[in-house]
Amino acid sequence: GKEKKKNPKKKQETQRPKHMRGIIIVSLLILQSLVVSSSPTAPDFNFFYWVNYWPGAICDSQKGCCPPTKGNTASDFIIHGLWPQFNNGTWPAFCDQTNLFDISKISDLVCQMEKKWTEWGVWACPSNETNLWEHEWNKHGTCVQSIFDQHSYFLTNLKFKYKVNLLNILKQKGIKPNDGFYGLDEIKNAIKCVIGFAPGIECNEDVKGNKQLFQIYICLDNYAKEFVECPYVPDKSCASKIKFPKFPERDSLSESLSVMSSVSTT
Numbered sequence: 335g336k337e338k339k340k341n342p343k344k345k346q347e348t349q350r351p352k353h354m355r356g357i358i359i360v361s362l363l364i365l366q367s368l369v370v371s372s373s374p375t376a377p378d379f380n381f382f383y384w385v386n387y388w389p390g391a392i393c394d395s396q397k398g399c400c401p402p403t404k405g406n407t408a409s410d411f412i413i414h415g416l417w418p419q420f421n422n423g424t425w426p427a428f429c430d431q432t433n434l435f436d437i438s439k440i441s442d443l444v445c446q447m448e449k450k451w452t453e454w455g456v457w458a459c460p461s462n463e464t465n466l467w468e469h470e471w472n473k474h475g476t477c478v479q480s481i482f483d484q485h486s487y488f489l490t491n492l493k494f495k496y497k498v499n500l501l502n503i504l505k506q507k508g509i510k511p512n513d514g515f516y517g518l519d520e521i522k523n524a525i526k527c528v529i530g531f532a533p534g535i536e537c538n539e540d541v542k543g544n545k546q547l548f549q550i551y552i553c554l555d556n557y558a559k560e561f562v563e564c565p566y567v568p569d570k571s572c573a574s575k576i577k578f579p580k581f582p583e584r585d586s587l588s589e590s591l592s593v594m595s596s597v598s599t600t
């Protein structure tokens with residue numbers, strides 16, 4: 335049979351001494367880590383929804399509510415979350431099982447979050463802020479790790495909360511939480527007037543079946559830095575005039591509490 339002749343010269347060229355190969359590999363690894371750290375990967379989603387909800391719309395719904403166990407109950411919109419979105423109307427979720435919520439990473443923010451990101455028994459009863467934060471990071475935050483770690487994800491939500499006072503924006507246009515009915519466009523325009531772009535509005539129904547203001551979706555660019563025009567908004571749930579329910583009074587909530595007995599997660 336034919337025996338392939340070895341080419342001693344070529345062998346010499348390809349087989350470098352072991353220590354040289356080690357040095358080359360280590361140098362390549364250092365180079366790679368420098369490239370990675372100096373140019374973070376671009377977001378692989380198109381924009382964000384920053385979503386706030388109105389507790390009044392939970393408490394006067396069929397579902398009922400239970401008030402937050404911690405923090406104050408300022409009559410205000412409450413943060414729901416910051417959700418990465420694709421332009422085609424879908425969104426990524428639960429992207430990474432290896433970096434799940436760890437409250438120790440945000441211990442310096444908890445005090446502010448207990449005020450601005452409370453849970454009115456919307457997703458679980460009794461209400462549990464920590465579960466909501468955990469859910470939001472695990473579902474949405476793990477999909478935005480190209481730009482955020484746990485701390486910066488939660489901090490970004492808080493920063494927008496301090497920047498945009500939705501209730502004041504509406505009140506200044508005479509739109510008040512008084513169980514009155516307001517034009518959907520009137521509500522959107524009031525917000526557009528201040529941030530430059532119309533938000534999406536999600537409605538639910540009170541016990542009588544009236545459509546009411548439940549959640550406000552503000553669109554941000556894919557680095558969560560600027561407001562942007564929403565590529566699409568979840569508007570179908572509203573009517574042209576919608577109710578702006580009163581903020582729930584803790585004292586009147588005992589009935590609602592008994593309505594909602596099961597624990598639900600979305």
Ligand code: U2P
Binds near residue numbers: 423470
């Ligand atoms: O609609 C149910 C839940 O799915 C998530 N959602 C919905 C619409 C959308 O455009 N983007 C998005 O992320 C929300 O997830 P949650 O954090 O509440 O589980 C929404 O409530």
